[in-house]
Amino acid sequence: MARQFPNQQIEWRLRKEKIAKILMQLSGILITGSLFFIVGTILYKGLPYLSWEMISQAPQGGFYLGKGGGILNAILGSLYLALASTGIATLVGIPISLYLNLYVPKNSFTARSAKLLFDVLFGIPSIVYGAIAFSIMIWLGIRASLLGGIITITLLTIPIVVRTIDELLKTVPIDLTQVTFSLGATRWEAARVVLKYIRPGIFTAILLAFGRAIGDVAGVLLTTGFSDNMPKYIDEPAATLPLAIFFQLSSPIPEVQGRAYASALVLTFIILFIVLCTHLLAAKQKKHKL
Amino acid sequence: MTYRLWVDKLVQFGSAFLLAAKILVVLMIALGLTIKAWPLLQHENLWEILSSSVWSPLKGHFGFLPFILGTIWVTLIALIISVPLCIMASIYLVEFASDRLRKSVLPLMNVLAAIPPVLYGVWGILFVVPIISQYIAPLFGIETTGFSVFAGGIVLAVMIFPILISIMVEVMQTVPQELKDASLSLGATHWETIVSVSLRKAKPGIIAAIVLGISRAIGETIAVLMVCGNVPQIPASWFDAGYPIPALIANNFGEMMSIPMYDAALMFAALLLFVIIFGFNLISRIVLSRLEDHG
């Protein structure tokens, strides 16, 4: 017990901790602040240009030169596109995730590698989907259209649906499925019980996919084209909101740029609304479990 | 009874079919990109394409180096900004913040993740670009429009905050309390425990998060395109314009198709993105799922 450590400089050690803590708080504030900052900037710049005309009318002649009209065609185009692709993605994605969780043994090679694949696909950028879809469309002789956009965005959103639902299925207590099976249920019947259990979560998954679909540019840039007309036919080019923002922003005319900010604000509202819905649903899911 | 079993089987095969179809689509994407890019690969060898800095499609030269370096520049700048911030913030959330603070900050990260790229681009043009040209660049005595790899890096940094934070928080929460107790009970301060135990234990997960962030940054198209300047040159400083690969595809696809090989060159760019991002994602997801299993 004779050995003693050198002077321990405890004050310096504690000061280091304090400094680190301040740095950590600053980082946290900066990161959370960035969100409010982005929304604030768009709100500040976009609000003066936002008008009822903007969201209730299609562009009139010379709209992109600063004349009258609105971006209703783009809003509707985006909604159609997002609704259709999210719908298809849900119909395809739910069976896939149920299959991977209930039909295939959980830790089998198939289940694991398929889940890994979806994780990886989740990260593939939409420009890659867009590029390949565009080439296939040229090959098949389809021109840029709402349909092309829907196909591209569906491919993009399937991994989101599968991954989110897979996460949800992990939270289903194993007892629930076992009890159902022990009553003599088939796997499909068990799947229906499980689906009921995670229902609020499914809407969350759908909303997530919807948010991603409505905001995507790179995927629709090549495949959907752009149009000043209201979207009426699935085989015609259609305007989408993000693309409308993008095009208006590159205009040198201040009035048109201002409309870009207003359009950005509309998109922000749509996204915030979706996020709010997911949040409320998540709270409901939690309650449901208790 | 037989009817029920029949339905069960039907669902099983239906789902298996959908899964197979989806996997097939992925294979087709990879295959399609390769086939489409093939003419370019026959025209010039791979090394030439990747290392040449001459981009003059009209003369048939497709050197990708400016684009590759443009991508690397914006990605690195984004990482330099976001990684330290996110590590510090996640440590704070896991180790120091109250439950209430953590529960109110993490959903905000989901909001940040939900904001579409185009809005980040708008923000970049409205805020980041002017700030750089009016305030930051003059500090270094440089004149610039502000449309630069630096602007791209800042926008990307904010875009990858959510993915970095959410994974880092998750990984740090898997460090067992008893392990931290072991270090604390030896007389280490909380901060010393974090540095030499928690961070060390969480290192593979943190790296995986960073790799995921990188692949997100590499693939990001529209936001970067809007603020980067898009000049096919090799950026020499933070304030130079750059031209990342995704922006190249988005700007030119479908427009320059009359130039021979241009189509193949752009497809090659897409293939390059696909391969890099697929690889990065694969590695980090495997690391993360290992961590989860052992966690």
Add this chain to the structure above:
Amino acid sequence: MHTLTSSETKETQALIDTAVKPLIQIKDLNVHIEGKQILKNVSLDIPNNSITSIIGPSGCGKTTLLKTLNRLLDDSKEVQVSGSVLVDGDDIYGRDAEVTHIRKKMGLLSQKPFPLPMSIYDNIVYGPRIHGERDKNKLKQIAETQLRNVGLWDEVKDRLHTSATRLSIGQQQRLCLARGLAVQPEIILGDESTSALDPISTQTIENLLIDLKKDYTIVLVTHILRQARRVSDYILFVYQGEVVEFGKTEDILLNPQQELTKQYVKGFIS
């Protein structure tokens, strides 16, 4: 429920040799976690250079009591501690108590071995390094001494710089003990330290602790009565957050004064 009044506590304490000032003195300790009272009015002097086992049914507060001794509970939220714990005569919950110094005085041996994510060598010298020891030769010497102390030296001397997680679980627990000893504590706290181990490793650890008590004051939490009988000099029986009885091992096990202790020792309550 009948519990010890303070005069009775004094009587019990009087049985213990009080010629030396006890290293750990607990006075009127109350602990609330998330509004629930976990420990009620615990007052106790823990005898030096001996092993004291804390026994009692699960959830009675024994682990909480142990963790209040080195203030590990402070880090969890919503914990309120009142009363005082004197270590070396200083109140560790006092206003100017410095928590890293307090913890340095006590080595903790947890339920499962938790080697730090580094090499065997770095595990041992982690504590000394943190406390400012930079001299490489001294660090080497500390590592060897402590590994010898726990009988691990010959088993690991050729792979000091490999990861500690590759050791067997029994070896890991001895490593954790050595790691704790390397910061020169005066007290060793064990929280069911053998519950994850096989019988042979358990025996090794128990024998080590018996050897170590000549230099250290040892407090163990255990739910195994036989273990308490094998290793401890004193036993503290805790029930629902209160101290029911404290005394020499043979007194508590063979001749308990309290009805509750009697029932617990005979296995009627657990």
